[in-house]
Amino acid sequence: MTLITVLAGGVGAARYLAGQLQVTSPSDVTAVVNVADDIELHGLHVSPDIDTVVYTLSGAIDPERGWGLADETWNALNELRTLGIDAWFNLGDRDIGTHLFRTTLLRQGHTLSEATARLAAARGLGCRILPVSDQPIETRVTLAEGTEIGFQEYFVRLAHDVAISGVRFAGSGDAHPAPGVLEAIDTAEVVVIAPSNPVVSIGPILAVRGVTEALAARRARNVAVSPIVAGAALKGPADRMLRELGEEASVVGVARRYRDVVGALVIDEADAELAPAVDDAGVRPVVAPTIMSSPEAAAELARRTMTAVSP
Amino acid sequence: MTLITVLAGGVGAARYLAGQLQVTSPSDVTAVVNVADDIELHGLHVSPDIDTVVYTLSGAIDPERGWGLADETWNALNELRTLGIDAWFNLGDRDIGTHLFRTTLLRQGHTLSEATARLAAARGLGCRILPVSDQPIETRVTLAEGTEIGFQEYFVRLAHDVAISGVRFAGSGDAHPAPGVLEAIDTAEVVVIAPSNPVVSIGPILAVRGVTEALAARRARNVAVSPIVAGAALKGPADRMLRELGEEASVVGVARRYRDVVGALVIDEADAELAPAVDDAGVRPVVAPTIMSSPEAAAELARRTMTAVSP
Numbered sequence: 001m002t003l004i005t006v007l008a009g010g011v012g013a014a015r016y017l018a019g020q021l022q023v024t025s026p027s028d029v030t031a032v033v034n035v036a037d038d039i040e041l042h043g044l045h046v047s048p049d050i051d052t053v054v055y056t057l058s059g060a061i062d063p064e065r066g067w068g069l070a071d072e073t074w075n076a077l078n079e080l081r082t083l084g085i086d087a088w089f090n091l092g093d094r095d096i097g098t099h100l101f102r103t104t105l106l107r108q109g110h111t112l113s114e115a116t117a118r119l120a121a122a123r124g125l126g127c128r129i130l131p132v133s134d135q136p137i138e139t140r141v142t143l144a145e146g147t148e149i150g151f152q153e154y155f156v157r158l159a160h161d162v163a164i165s166g167v168r169f170a171g172s173g174d175a176h177p178a179p180g181v182l183e184a185i186d187t188a189e190v191v192v193i194a195p196s197n198p199v200v201s202i203g204p205i206l207a208v209r210g211v212t213e214a215l216a217a218r219r220a221r222n223v224a225v226s227p228i229v230a231g232a233a234l235k236g237p238a239d240r241m242l243r244e245l246g247e248e249a250s251v252v253g254v255a256r257r258y259r260d261v262v263g264a265l266v267i268d269e270a271d272a273e274l275a276p277a278v279d280d281a282g283v284r285p286v287v288a289p290t291i292m293s294s295p296e297a298a299a300e301l302a303r304r305t306m307t308a309v310s311p
Numbered sequence: 312m313t314l315i316t317v318l319a320g321g322v323g324a325a326r327y328l329a330g331q332l333q334v335t336s337p338s339d340v341t342a343v344v345n346v347a348d349d350i351e352l353h354g355l356h357v358s359p360d361i362d363t364v365v366y367t368l369s370g371a372i373d374p375e376r377g378w379g380l381a382d383e384t385w386n387a388l389n390e391l392r393t394l395g396i397d398a399w400f401n402l403g404d405r406d407i408g409t410h411l412f413r414t415t416l417l418r419q420g421h422t423l424s425e426a427t428a429r430l431a432a433a434r435g436l437g438c439r440i441l442p443v444s445d446q447p448i449e450t451r452v453t454l455a456e457g458t459e460i461g462f463q464e465y466f467v468r469l470a471h472d473v474a475i476s477g478v479r480f481a482g483s484g485d486a487h488p489a490p491g492v493l494e495a496i497d498t499a500e501v502v503v504i505a506p507s508n509p510v511v512s513i514g515p516i517l518a519v520r521g522v523t524e525a526l527a528a529r530r531a532r533n534v535a536v537s538p539i540v541a542g543a544a545l546k547g548p549a550d551r552m553l554r555e556l557g558e559e560a561s562v563v564g565v566a567r568r569y570r571d572v573v574g575a576l577v578i579d580e581a582d583a584e585l586a587p588a589v590d591d592a593g594v595r596p597v598v599a600p601t602i603m604s605s606p607e608a609a610a611e612l613a614r615r616t617m618t619a620v621s622p
Contacts, residue, residue: 042411042418043411043414044354044355073384075404076407077408083408083409085411093384097386097390098394100396101391101396104396118395122393
């Protein structure tokens with residue numbers, strides 16, 4: 001038994017987890033998922049990162065879009081737009097089924113953890129999916145021009161095509177880890193920080209009370225996979241956000257972000273020449289192919305990542 | 312200009328209103344619609360009677376089912392059921408678009424009146440649709456065996472196939488008429504009580520503060536159309552409910568229900584022999600064909616109904 005706990009955002013983490021589940025027994029894998037980009041839309045509780053992870057691991061994700069469900073229709077949203085609502089967040093009809101499910105359970109008094117566990121079970125997942133907290137945390141983004149907006153407004157409505165000057169996680173100071181989160185960190189053979197946006201996907205997880213401390217206490221057995229390859233994010237605005245926040249959009253910048261909580265950082269072969277600089281930042285570099293271009297590549301990345309800290 | 316105000320429930324009222332709009336300028340017609348069968352489902356605010364009226368008058372209703380939208384798909388609800396939720400209230404995908412619309416506006420702080428006005432405008436209606444109140448009223452049904460349940464649980468979940476012993480409208484004592492409701496009653500040339508369920512569709516409207524008084528003050532210019540024909544409800548459980556509540560499931564029972572608020576009752580030719588009994592109950596009977604088997608029949612019924620109290 002090799003217990004593995006993966007701190008996860010959306011698409012990159014979901015692909016990494018799919019690889020992990022090929023090399024580790026699903027019942028030994030726990031994903032601790034970001035919830036700070038959750039949003040209440042038209043009365044529905046939407047958890048984009050949880051859904052991306054669950055949809056991907058259950059094979060239900062739309063492979064073209066990389067988010068939402070395959071074989072989707074868009075009749076509810078089309079109707080809503082026809083009626084004159086500026087519905088900027090795409091919600092497919094089947095996807096709405098998931099949000100109705102979650103909202104139903106939350107309204108009945110269940111926690112987000114409970115709703116997530118039931119969702120994962122209903123979709124046949126063998127691993128455990130934990131929201132990092134059952135309490136609301138909300139990523140707020142300050143634009144360079146001064147306005148503060150919600151994360152999804154930045155990410156979806158503005159297509160992250162605007163300069164930012166700050167990010168905060170409203171509520172994180174009061175948010176407690178969901179049941180099982182600290183235990184999953186404490187008891188894991190290896191904790192992996194998945195290749196997710198360090199600022200807005202992993203940042204909120206680390207901001208929940210006690211999580212950073214729990215990770216720091218076992219730093220040598222924690223490893224991150226860099227979401228930045230050759231100075232660019234494989235997906236999303238992580239590179240741009242790091243730069244705009246005055247950090248380095250490179251594996252070195254990632255190492256600096258994570259140095260208190262991981263002993264090793266897996267960096268892509270394209271960044272091999274930055275290995276010494278990662279080392280200088282206080283994190284042991286492990287050079288490996290990190291592009292998950294196939295299920296096999298994802299499985300191999302999971303294997304390499306585990307052995308980086310668990311020989 | 313002949314201002315007409317119609318007190319309305321769902322299907323029967325919607326058909327009557329469609330007839331009314333053929334004989335009266337739409338801008339002169341106000342529908343005051345029951346909201347006591349509104350229900351919060353999976354986080355969405357559903358207003359079945361308002362939607363049936365709006366869908367019918369905009370030509371969007373599914374003609375086979377008589378409720379919901381035509382060309383409907385059911386992907387969200389199928390997904391929700393697949394995930395294990397007992398979703399007993401049917402919600403089509405396009406229909407969900409309407410509920411997302413209403414819920415969005417309510418969450419933004421708009422009233423149900425405002426949301427309804429925008430819905431009616433977006434669907435191109437020329438008449439005015441007013442919820443009887445912007446405050447929640449909830450029809451609660453006591454079953455003969457003693458349990459009290461919500462109206463939609465009785466109506467949809469149990470398919471009204473169970474005996475009842477009582478009905479109440481929770482919240483009606485505190486509910487004020489929505490803006491425009493009392494004015495629409497006061498200023499109308501004719502107020503029509505549509506052929507809707509007297510107990511659970513019209514009952515809650517009459518229970519809102521001031522509505523019965525406003526109607527009573529102008530009783531001679533108010534007319535009801537009986538939803539009971541030859542002792543049976545054309546649709547739904549009105550006949551059964553009347554009997555189970557100890558009333559008469561006939562045009563005479565309807566006359567007794569409405570005698571304080573209407574001067575005349577339109578009864579079907581099938582009930583011509585009950586005209587004297589209606590008269591004895593204190594309401595002037597008007598015999599006419601009331602089965603709205605075609606748009607022409609509905610228009611003719613509206614014409615006959617108006618002339619019953621406005622020669």
